[in-house]
Amino acid sequence: MFSFLLRRIGVLIPTFLGITLLTFTLIRLIPGDPIEVMVGERSLSPTLHAAAMKRLGLDQPIATQYMNYLGQLLHGNLGTSLKTQENVWVEFKTLFPATLELALAALAFATIVGLLAGIIAAIKRGSIFDHGVMTISLTGFSMPIFWWGLILIMLFSVLLGWTPVSGRLDLAFDVQPQTGFMLIDAWRAELADPSLNAGAFKDAVKHLILPAIVLGTIPLAVIARMTRSSMLEVLREDYVRTARAKGLSPARVIFVHTLRNALIPVLTVIGLQVGTLMGGAVLTETIFSWPGIGKWLIDAIGRRDYPVVQNGILLVASLVILTNFIVDILYGIANPRIRHAK
Amino acid sequence: MTTTQTPLLNIKNLSVEFGSVGNPFRAVEGLDLTVQQGEIVGIVGESGSGKSVTMMAMMGLLEGQGRIVADDLTFDGKNLLTISGRDRRKIVGKDIAMIFQDPMTSLNPSYTVGYQIMEVLKVHQGLRGAALQARALELMELVEIPAAKTRLHAYPHQLSGGMSQRVMIAVALACNPKLLIADEPTTALDVTIQAQIMDLLVNLQKERNMALIMITHDLAVISEVAHRVAVMYAGQVVEIGKVPNLFRHPTHPYTEALLASIPEHSKGARRLSTLPGIVPGQYDRPKGCLLSPRCLYATEHCHQERPGMTQHDTGAVRCFYPLVDKEAV
Amino acid sequence: MANAKTLPTMAVAEEPVINYPSPLKEFWLGFSHNKGAVAGLAFICLIVICALFAPWLAPYSPIEQFRDHLLTPPSWAQGGSSAFLLGTDEVGRDILSRLIHGARLSLLIGLSSVVMSLVPGILMGLLAAFFPRWIGQGIMRLMDIMMALPSLLLAVAIMAILGPGLINAMIAIAVVSLPAYVRLTRASAMTELNKDYVTASRVAGAGLFRLMLITVLPNCMAPLIVHATMSFSSAILEIAALGFLGMGVQPPTPEWGTMLASARDYIESAWWVVTLPGLTILLSVLAINLMGDGLRDALDPKLKRAA
Numbered sequence: 001m002f003s004f005l006l007r008r009i010g011v012l013i014p015t016f017l018g019i020t021l022l023t024f025t026l027i028r029l030i031p032g033d034p035i036e037v038m039v040g041e042r043s044l045s046p047t048l049h050a051a052a053m054k055r056l057g058l059d060q061p062i063a064t065q066y067m068n069y070l071g072q073l074l075h076g077n078l079g080t081s082l083k084t085q086e087n088v089w090v091e092f093k094t095l096f097p098a099t100l101e102l103a104l105a106a107l108a109f110a111t112i113v114g115l116l117a118g119i120i121a122a123i124k125r126g127s128i129f130d131h132g133v134m135t136i137s138l139t140g141f142s143m144p145i146f147w148w149g150l151i152l153i154m155l156f157s158v159l160l161g162w163t164p165v166s167g168r169l170d171l172a173f174d175v176q177p178q179t180g181f182m183l184i185d186a187w188r189a190e191l192a193d194p195s196l197n198a199g200a201f202k203d204a205v206k207h208l209i210l211p212a213i214v215l216g217t218i219p220l221a222v223i224a225r226m227t228r229s230s231m232l233e234v235l236r237e238d239y240v241r242t243a244r245a246k247g248l249s250p251a252r253v254i255f256v257h258t259l260r261n262a263l264i265p266v267l268t269v270i271g272l273q274v275g276t277l278m279g280g281a282v283l284t285e286t287i288f289s290w291p292g293i294g295k296w297l298i299d300a301i302g303r304r305d306y307p308v309v310q311n312g313i314l315l316v317a318s319l320v321i322l323t324n325f326i327v328d329i330l331y332g333i334a335n336p337r338i339r340h341a342k
Numbered sequence: 343m344t345t346t347q348t349p350l351l352n353i354k355n356l357s358v359e360f361g362s363v364g365n366p367f368r369a370v371e372g373l374d375l376t377v378q379q380g381e382i383v384g385i386v387g388e389s390g391s392g393k394s395v396t397m398m399a400m401m402g403l404l405e406g407q408g409r410i411v412a413d414d415l416t417f418d419g420k421n422l423l424t425i426s427g428r429d430r431r432k433i434v435g436k437d438i439a440m441i442f443q444d445p446m447t448s449l450n451p452s453y454t455v456g457y458q459i460m461e462v463l464k465v466h467q468g469l470r471g472a473a474l475q476a477r478a479l480e481l482m483e484l485v486e487i488p489a490a491k492t493r494l495h496a497y498p499h500q501l502s503g504g505m506s507q508r509v510m511i512a513v514a515l516a517c518n519p520k521l522l523i524a525d526e527p528t529t530a531l532d533v534t535i536q537a538q539i540m541d542l543l544v545n546l547q548k549e550r551n552m553a554l555i556m557i558t559h560d561l562a563v564i565s566e567v568a569h570r571v572a573v574m575y576a577g578q579v580v581e582i583g584k585v586p587n588l589f590r591h592p593t594h595p596y597t598e599a600l601l602a603s604i605p606e607h608s609k610g611a612r613r614l615s616t617l618p619g620i621v622p623g624q625y626d627r628p629k630g631c632l633l634s635p636r637c638l639y640a641t642e643h644c645h646q647e648r649p650g651m652t653q654h655d656t657g658a659v660r661c662f663y664p665l666v667d668k669e670a671v
Numbered sequence: 672m673a674n675a676k677t678l679p680t681m682a683v684a685e686e687p688v689i690n691y692p693s694p695l696k697e698f699w700l701g702f703s704h705n706k707g708a709v710a711g712l713a714f715i716c717l718i719v720i721c722a723l724f725a726p727w728l729a730p731y732s733p734i735e736q737f738r739d740h741l742l743t744p745p746s747w748a749q750g751g752s753s754a755f756l757l758g759t760d761e762v763g764r765d766i767l768s769r770l771i772h773g774a775r776l777s778l779l780i781g782l783s784s785v786v787m788s789l790v791p792g793i794l795m796g797l798l799a800a801f802f803p804r805w806i807g808q809g810i811m812r813l814m815d816i817m818m819a820l821p822s823l824l825l826a827v828a829i830m831a832i833l834g835p836g837l838i839n840a841m842i843a844i845a846v847v848s849l850p851a852y853v854r855l856t857r858a859s860a861m862t863e864l865n866k867d868y869v870t871a872s873r874v875a876g877a878g879l880f881r882l883m884l885i886t887v888l889p890n891c892m893a894p895l896i897v898h899a900t901m902s903f904s905s906a907i908l909e910i911a912a913l914g915f916l917g918m919g920v921q922p923p924t925p926e927w928g929t930m931l932a933s934a935r936d937y938i939e940s941a942w943w944v945v946t947l948p949g950l951t952i953l954l955s956v957l958a959i960n961l962m963g964d965g966l967r968d969a970l971d972p973k974l975k976r977a978a
């Protein structure tokens with residue numbers, strides 16, 4: 001197990017360095033002079049220009065610049081937003097819980113529904129339910145989620161009036177961000193001041209439902225399909241036949257002998273959805289005006305706020321790498337063959 | 343003959359079909375087989391002849407895959423054709439147990455060996471706690487697994503093929519079955535291990551006086567251990583008989599050919615005279631006797647009609663022209 | 672190579688003669704068995720026809736603005752006009768015409784980005800498989816890094832550098848889908864490399880390029896074809912997403928995703944502006960995916976037997 005961990009970490013570090021190299025070059029690939037790109041329309045006098053180059057270290061050789069960049073990263077300095085003059089890390093930190101809350105809700109929705117649908121479809125292979133699950137999940141997999149979001153808003157918010165159109169909470173409530181998770185903050189605010197904030201939690205849930213469904217749609221489809229095919233594969237295994245030959249109940253055969261082995265590849269797929277979720281968050285947050293890092297990055301790109309773009313992408317990528325790393329470890333724990341590998 | 347005694351297992355006219363109803367494939371056809379208590383019955387036949395399917399049908403392992411029809415399918419006085427799933431599961435794994443060809447894939451990779459042995463004991467005998475542990479250990483020792491105590495906590499991938507098959511045998515014997523089915527238990531193992539496992543099985547059978555159905559390709563082994571042997575070809579039993587007789591005086595051309603293919607039984611020039619061709623598959627089953635395209639003795643009659651089973655004093659044969667023993671004439 | 676494979680069976684003289692169907696026919700049998708795949712294929716044919724003959728099929732020019740007919744509902748809805756079958760958008764352009772012309776763009780971008788990532792992807796994958804040490808490691812690490820970025824985010828980042836536009840969108844999507852091709856090619860080439868026929872042709876003195884492109888590559892094609900289909904559909908989704916975010920093809924070019932960029936403003940007033948472009952995207956992507964499923968089942972013998 002220890003050597004397994006070491007090997008994984010050995011892959012993690014070069015990947016992370018590669019990402020920094022990528023984000024470092026990213027900014028330099030933009031055609032034109034970096035200072036001009038940063039200041040935008042305003043023109044600078046040559047002396048100011050040179051001073052800015054020096055201040056940003058852009059007059060040094062490219063290798064030194066990269067080392068400086070790495071040094072800054074190691075000191076936790078992720079630069080300052082050109083627009084808000086706020087530290088990029090601070091901005092990320094305040095916005096990230098919103099994205100995390102949304103992504104967790106989406107993933108929970110996708111995992112629960114996807115696993116159930118996939119398992120039942122596999123058990124009832126060839127039935128109407130099976131065909132239904134397969135058709136719906138292929139449709140979900142093909143969904144342009146930004147349009148799906150619009151359709152759901154049109155249906156549930158505009159037509160039926162069940163859910164709000166955008167944001168995380170109605171402005172009428174007075175909720176201080178403490179954890180950054182609106183569900184928790186609203187819950188606490190409701191308890192603290194029941195007269196002012198009655199119904200805040202329910203309102204937060206209502207705000208979360210549609211974005212979570214939209215963001216969870218593609219992962220749901222992927223998980224359902226993967227669960228089904230993985231179950232079917234394991235059901236054909238010799239050891240499942242052994243389990244049945246032991247006279248075990250169908251429930252035991254499914255839950256003890258099939259599911260556990262079938263879930264191993266599904267777990268990996270769920271882990272890989274983190275990337276999909278982060279990409280999907282960009283769209284979902286844009287549609288629902290959800291104040292998370294997806295919308296933050298898109299806005300930053302829109303107004304050419306390069307420090308935010310550069311290091312925001314670095315942060316998101318690190319997040320994805322880290323989750324995949326954790327999934328790898330979990331995979332090792334779930335699968336004795338890997339755990340025991342020398 | 344033994345027909346006066348009620349057999350432990352009685353299969354009459356069993357057929358198993360796969361595929362769609364419109365386009366069925368008969369993997370087993372009109373199969374009769376009886377097994378007495380304490381008897382070793384061998385089943386031999388080429389790959390695809392339906393040996394495993396017969397046994398799996400009997401154990402109810404083909405649920406949802408194959409359609410099973412039979413005149414009679416009785417085990418220990420219980421009708422396996424009409425039995426409910428719940429009641430069947432009380433017999434399967436307890437009174438009838440089965441071990442399979444590939445021990446390495448027949449154990450669940452995610453659970454320890456001990457867990458997989460104890461599972462049967464828990465489900466069928468309700469053992470718990472220390473008694474359960476002790477019984478599992480006892481079984482491991484029974485199948486001669488060295489360092490049984492530590493092996494209880496091993497995962498299947500940490501065991502060799504031979505060890506895994508021993509574990510499978512321990513699982514099968516856990517509830518003292520009346521009938522053990524060994525489906526090519528040694529095919530996937532090294533030659534040196536094969537003999538050990540075979541000895542173990544036969545010794546255990548003698549010790550416990552349980553019935554044993556031994557499916558194998560190895561005629562030499564079966565001729566040493568079995569009381570009776572059934573020879574299968576393309577889903578049918580073509581010959582069944584008591585052991586020394588069937589090997590000394592085969593009456594079916596296919597049995598003769600099978601025997602000729604093993605060195606100990608072939609004499610002189612006949613050594614290489616195995617049957618040309620292959621077992622007919624789903625689409626190329628002949629109209630007449632299933633063996634007719636390959637049979638050395640086939641006549642026009644054989645090509646037109648299928649022979650039924652004919653009884654004789656030491657067994658039965660499915661052939662219009664059973665071979666007469668040359669030495670006896 | 673073919674000879675090496677058929678030799679052993681020729682030794683068995685009495686092999687019964689069974690007429691095996693030709694590979695193409697067998698493929699079509701497997702494919703047409705899957706009703707969804709055939710439906711998908713039919714819809715794709717429809718889209719392709721729309722794309723090819725757009726100027727003749729579309730009733731109007733996609734950018735012509737009918738100032739007197741802003742936001743006309745579809746002809747069957749109340750207030751609709753038979754002149755505009757699917758209604759008009761906020762500046763009075765005929766939606767049907769825009770959708771038909773949009774098929775051109777989506778197919779064009781999808782196809783070119785598939786080709787643009789398929790060719791370098793296969794080459795890099797083969798290189799990585801044939802030289803697993805330095806080159807292979809280098810390539811695979813690079814791909815790992817690219818995979819770590821959510822593809823839409825990477826595409827958005829590339830668009831941020833390159834600026835919006837048709838060609839740039841193709842490039843961004845091609846870059847984003849590169850790693851999957853590399854990995855897939857490498858993995859299947861590695862399995863093939865261990866097989867005897869490769870060793871045989873090595874021993875026979877085949878050069879590196881021959882070995883790569885003639886001996887190994889054809890045997891890796893099945894999964895690549897399936898993947899190319901799937902990545903074609905995700906390319907269409909990605910272009911649409913970029914268009915929706917305002918970073919793809921710029922208006923007034925009739926691109927499906929771009930048509931939705933301003934649609935949010937009409938959720939309450941003009942459902943057809945919101946619904947129709949997205950439905951077109953969904954159906955096209957679904958059709959391609961259905962076809963991809965059918966392709967996989969027909970091309971992959973292992974799965975075929977299980978089905």
Ligand SMILES: Nc1ncnc2c1ncn2[C@@H]1O[C@H](COP(=O)(O)OP(=O)(O)OP(=O)(O)O)[C@@H](O)[C@H]1O
Binds near residue numbers: 388389407
């Ligand atoms: N689940 C199934 N569905 C369809 N056909 C099956 C199934 N199981 C077995 N068959 C077919 O039934 C026939 C008999 O198979 P079976 O496994 O009983 O052969 P066998 O005599 O045990 O051969 P072997 O010596 O290789 O184990 C084969 O042609 C096989 O393809």
Ligand code: SF4
Binds near residue numbers: 632641
């Ligand atoms: S019936 Fe005819 S073909 Fe069949 S085994 Fe006997 S002799 Fe051969």
Ligand SMILES: [Mg+2]
Binds near residue numbers: 393394
């Ligand atoms: Mg078998």
